[in-house]
Amino acid sequence: MNKQGSLILLIGPSGSGKGTILKELLLTPINTFLSVSATTRKPRPGEVDGESYFFLTQDRFRELISSNSMLEYANYCGNFYGTPKAAVLERISKGENVILEIEVQGAKQIKEVYPTAVLIFIMPPSLTELKYRLIDRNTEDKETVRARLNAALDEIRFAHECDYIVINDTISKAVEEIKAIISAQSCSSYIMREFIDEVLKG
Amino acid sequence: MNKQGSLILLIGPSGSGKGTILKELLLTPINTFLSVSATTRKPRPGEVDGESYFFLTQDRFRELISSNSMLEYANYCGNFYGTPKAAVLERISKGENVILEIEVQGAKQIKEVYPTAVLIFIMPPSLTELKYRLIDRNTEDKETVRARLNAALDEIRFAHECDYIVINDTISKAVEEIKAIISAQSCSSYIMREFIDEVLKG
Numbered sequence: 001m002n003k004q005g006s007l008i009l010l011i012g013p014s015g016s017g018k019g020t021i022l023k024e025l026l027l028t029p030i031n032t033f034l035s036v037s038a039t040t041r042k043p044r045p046g047e048v049d050g051e052s053y054f055f056l057t058q059d060r061f062r063e064l065i066s067s068n069s070m071l072e073y074a075n076y077c078g079n080f081y082g083t084p085k086a087a088v089l090e091r092i093s094k095g096e097n098v099i100l101e102i103e104v105q106g107a108k109q110i111k112e113v114y115p116t117a118v119l120i121f122i123m124p125p126s127l128t129e130l131k132y133r134l135i136d137r138n139t140e141d142k143e144t145v146r147a148r149l150n151a152a153l154d155e156i157r158f159a160h161e162c163d164y165i166v167i168n169d170t171i172s173k174a175v176e177e178i179k180a181i182i183s184a185q186s187c188s189s190y191i192m193r194e195f196i197d198e199v200l201k202g
Numbered sequence: 203m204n205k206q207g208s209l210i211l212l213i214g215p216s217g218s219g220k221g222t223i224l225k226e227l228l229l230t231p232i233n234t235f236l237s238v239s240a241t242t243r244k245p246r247p248g249e250v251d252g253e254s255y256f257f258l259t260q261d262r263f264r265e266l267i268s269s270n271s272m273l274e275y276a277n278y279c280g281n282f283y284g285t286p287k288a289a290v291l292e293r294i295s296k297g298e299n300v301i302l303e304i305e306v307q308g309a310k311q312i313k314e315v316y317p318t319a320v321l322i323f324i325m326p327p328s329l330t331e332l333k334y335r336l337i338d339r340n341t342e343d344k345e346t347v348r349a350r351l352n353a354a355l356d357e358i359r360f361a362h363e364c365d366y367i368v369i370n371d372t373i374s375k376a377v378e379e380i381k382a383i384i385s386a387q388s389c390s391s392y393i394m395r396e397f398i399d400e401v402l403k404g
Contacts, residue, residue: 165394183382
């Protein structure tokens with residue numbers, strides 16, 4: 001049976017703990033691989049090309065944008081960051097799942113060009129807990145905390161447009177829920193459409 | 203958090219093994235309850251009202267139809283069979299999942315009045331295997347087997363309209379997949395919509 005994989009997007013505000021969840025998730029055997037981003041910023045000591053990032057020149061990155069070879073991209077402080085299509089689609093066509101941690105704007109871009117991407121929003125258990133986590137990171141600056149909290153609320157509004165909401169109450173529970181979502185996704189009628197036709201043909 | 207349950211429909215042709223899968227599934231702790239059907243046929247020895255079926259008179263059944271109190275119903279050989287809305291919706295509002303084994307026509311009726319029902323289609327691993335299972339039940343009559351097979355193929359065409367396809371290769375794998383689907387469903391943004399708003403309100 002020719003069964004493709006899924007593209008899974010992990011979204012969530014600063015303080016949602018999505019990075020920690022992703023690390024734990026990737027330690028479990030779930031046929032799911034982390035997408036490697038591309039960037040035009042210079043490698044830092046210890047960073048390996050093709051592992052940490054694909055390190056590209058500005059010209060090469062612009063070429064990939066022009067040829068519609070990026071799933072999403074953005075420019076931060078003069079450097080491009082983005083997700084090259086080819087590596088992701090190759091894994092998916094082999095039946096592997098690809099997961100990536102992404103901001104709301106990037107998720108919207110990907111959903112546009114890859115509508116079957118599965119959007120999982122990681123939620124803090126409550127606004128109180130989110131405030132606590134954000135303050136914990138920045139005890140020194142109330143203004144920064146307020147800005148981060150407003151940014152987080154903006155992102156949380158996007159949760160309604162996602163497919164799934166996972167509450168990060170405990171990391172292990174959140175990881176189990178994401179594993180269930182990935183398993184369920186592999187049974188979706190979209191992923192199984194070729195199998196249905198195979199059975200009908202006999 | 204006020205989180206409702208889901209209505210899960212298990213669909214599949216004769217020979218798909220959905221009955222066996224359902225029995226195994228209900229032995230596991232998944233907060234999911236079997237819907238009890240109503241019927242106008244007479245109870246058989248040992249059948250308990252409210253457990254095997256809700257045994258109703260023709261008049262009472264017709265009343266429930268008239269007042270839109272059935273999720274679906276059909277008439278076989280002069281007897282009505284159907285799913286009363288009230289019991290199902292009460293469990294769902296309490297956050298419990300309700301599962302029912304149903305034919306394609308019934309599933310279509312339910313999807314019409316309850317669009318967020320989750321449709322899981324149980325597929326035989328192949329047409330060859332399905333033929334084998336159908337023949338196994340009816341070694342004596344080729345015509346019956348052919349009719350059953352054609353009916354099965356008609357039902358399998360409906361699989362494309364379902365949310366999930368679970369291949370019944372082994373019962374235990376199929377049960378695990380359905381459990382993952384039910385877990386994932388409890389994280390769907392539809393089910394979680396009130397929680398998102400609660401967090402936003404703070």
